Amino acid sequence: MIEAVGLTKRFGAKTAVDGLSFQVKPGHVTGFLGPNGSGKSTTMRMILGLDRPTAGQVTINGLPFRELPNAQRHVGALLDAKAVHGGRRARAHLLSIAQLSGIPEKRVDEVLGVVGLQDAARQRTKGFSLGMGQRLGIATALLGDPQVLLFDEPVNGLDPEGILWVRNLMRQLAAEGRTVFVSSHLMSEMALTADHLIVIGRGRLLSDMSTQDFITHNSAGFARVRVAGNGPDGRVILGTALTKAGGRVLQEPDGALRVTGLELPRISDLAHETGVRLWELSPHRASLEEAYMRMTQSSVEYTSTDDPRAELWEPEPLTVPDWEEEVQAPVVPAETAASFFAPPPPGSAARPFLMPGSPADLAPAAQNSPEEPR
Amino acid sequence: MAFTAVLKSEWTKIRTVASTSWTLACALLVTVGISALLCSFVSSRFKDMSAAEKLTFDPTMTSFAGMSLGQLAMIVFGVLVVGTEYSSGMIRTSLAAVPRRASFLFGKLTVATALALVVGLATSFLSFFLGQALLGDHGIGIGEDNVLRAVAGAGVYMALIALFSMGVTAVLRSSILALGILMPFFFLISTILGAFEATRKVAQYFPDQAGSKIMETVTDTTNQVHAPYGPWGGLGIMLLWVLAAVLGGYLVLKKRDA
Numbered sequence: 325m326i327e328a329v330g331l332t333k334r335f336g337a338k339t340a341v342d343g344l345s346f347q348v349k350p351g352h353v354t355g356f357l358g359p360n361g362s363g364k365s366t367t368m369r370m371i372l373g374l375d376r377p378t379a380g381q382v383t384i385n386g387l388p389f390r391e392l393p394n395a396q397r398h399v400g401a402l403l404d405a406k407a408v409h410g411g412r413r414a415r416a417h418l419l420s421i422a423q424l425s426g427i428p429e430k431r432v433d434e435v436l437g438v439v440g441l442q443d444a445a446r447q448r449t450k451g452f453s454l455g456m457g458q459r460l461g462i463a464t465a466l467l468g469d470p471q472v473l474l475f476d477e478p479v480n481g482l483d484p485e486g487i488l489w490v491r492n493l494m495r496q497l498a499a500e501g502r503t504v505f506v507s508s509h510l511m512s513e514m515a516l517t518a519d520h521l522i523v524i525g526r527g528r529l530l531s532d533m534s535t536q537d538f539i540t541h542n543s544a545g546f547a548r549v550r551v552a553g554n555g556p557d558g559r560v561i562l563g564t565a566l567t568k569a570g571g572r573v574l575q576e577p578d579g580a581l582r583v584t585g586l587e588l589p590r591i592s593d594l595a596h597e598t599g600v601r602l603w604e605l606s607p608h609r610a611s612l613e614e615a616y617m618r619m620t621q622s623s624v625e626y627t628s629t630d631d632p633r634a635e636l637w638e639p640e641p642l643t644v645p646d647w648e649e650e651v652q653a654p655v656v657p658a659e660t661a662a663s664f665f666a667p668p669p670p671g672s673a674a675r676p677f678l679m680p681g682s683p684a685d686l687a688p689a690a691q692n693s694p695e696e697p698r
Numbered sequence: 699m700a701f702t703a704v705l706k707s708e709w710t711k712i713r714t715v716a717s718t719s720w721t722l723a724c725a726l727l728v729t730v731g732i733s734a735l736l737c738s739f740v741s742s743r744f745k746d747m748s749a750a751e752k753l754t755f756d757p758t759m760t761s762f763a764g765m766s767l768g769q770l771a772m773i774v775f776g777v778l779v780v781g782t783e784y785s786s787g788m789i790r791t792s793l794a795a796v797p798r799r800a801s802f803l804f805g806k807l808t809v810a811t812a813l814a815l816v817v818g819l820a821t822s823f824l825s826f827f828l829g830q831a832l833l834g835d836h837g838i839g840i841g842e843d844n845v846l847r848a849v850a851g852a853g854v855y856m857a858l859i860a861l862f863s864m865g866v867t868a869v870l871r872s873s874i875l876a877l878g879i880l881m882p883f884f885f886l887i888s889t890i891l892g893a894f895e896a897t898r899k900v901a902q903y904f905p906d907q908a909g910s911k912i913m914e915t916v917t918d919t920t921n922q923v924h925a926p927y928g929p930w931g932g933l934g935i936m937l938l939w940v941l942a943a944v945l946g947g948y949l950v951l952k953k954r955d956a
Contacts, residue, residue, distance in 0.1 A: 369790075369955070369956075372790075372793075374793055374794065375955040375956075390797040391797075392797065395794075395795065395796070396795045396796075399794075401794045403790055404787050404790060406787060407786065407787030407789075408787075408788055408791065409711075409786045409788050410786060411715045411716055411717065411782075412711070412714045412715055416710060416711075419710050420707045420708075420710040420711045421707070421791060421795050422707075423703060423707040424703055424704060424707045424792075424796050425703065425795065426703050464791060
């Protein structure tokens, strides 16, 4: 269990970490997300007592790291894959670290096997690739068989097989009841690995919730509506009606409308009432990556308001409609949407349909929901 | 228990990098080689020396003539032992495993200084016996007055030079910076300042000039200037420098973020 309370670190005038408070609980992989320079590594270093906090404190199992007896047996860390003396052979490097805590030499060979570096054990580490360096760093973290593990960007430089291996290793370590704290700037990777997400930007806590909650709260859904012939008249009529009904409407570059705040049946009804034919009415969900970018972007830089694309990125007070929960819709980039979605077959235009994975899904979806309002 | 663990770890670290054996072998070979060269030169020209020079000839000191160059390799050894921790980032891995920085630093210094002392003593005894053999009739035996003190002292001097370099590097936290300051200081500045009457009063308190007094068995030789301290006093002055450097290194490591 790692607990930070009001953790703050200033370097001169720059505040790298600003009043951060969080808990990392055992039995979970906790992802630590933030853009580059958001204070992730500084936080990690403060957890490990390498940097002294300007204010606040961080404890591991109730004690500051520097006061932990036999720290290596409690906490293992991978901070920087290249933080090794290049002239030393991999095994000698691990042995020197192991000896600090009286860890037997046999354990060194064990961890070398665990990370798959048996054959490189007698190689000098300056010849290591970044991926091999990451594996050596992970081996260092595992040496003391610790209950608390910290990994700073462990998948950097790994090949896909290596990434999968790290992902499984993290999950396995957490399943054994350990506290696993992994930093990354890749939302897509963390969404697959972590059970819990702590997101920071500019050293401040932006979000601290389970991955599932994060997805639910942050991946805003919208409906894409395309009026027949892409005519401006129909678009204005429908847009006005939708706005009156409480929706928010944004126009995409190719003329389609992005509607939020209204459910698909309601949009369809309104189109019917105003006499506007539709060529497309499709549900979309912003990807987690987009949600994360949206969340952190404002904390990194302020996007200018006169850039029309900036509006699309703007966080909106969206409620996730119930139907959004049921399906994970793949996101379709706006510019390909027009060609991707052919005009729907006759009869289905006025019917709300769930986002189809393929055109074949369309028919059963329509048949199975006869009770849905038209 | 923790400290012996640090010693074991540091011993593993120091014996598993190539720079250790290179620098230490260099220190030994350069010192012994140049000393031997000078001894055979002096031996062949002894009859040409003035009477005063003959009277105050210090065969022990002469057999350590190569140490002013050999010590540079010792400095490199000391700098690299501490400096590579910083340049490689290994220090963060080390400190993430040993949170107590005092035991980390002093364990490292203990192991490296002990090794430097062993090599230093081997160097000084080898240099002495080879030098005396080459000096032949003009040489001196190890059993004479003050000679054993001078020979053992020369070994201690080398170890202290290494330790001083480690302390300075711990303060500066960079191999390049430490080498850039220590090398010119010991190779040029100290020698040049010691050569002039006006600056000698300051230079004689520099660690190398004060410390090397321990190697003399004849005081007030013609090419040596009278110093206001004896051999032990000189070693004491050097020890103060070393203590200051090590203390400074400890404070920097303790206070600053790694």
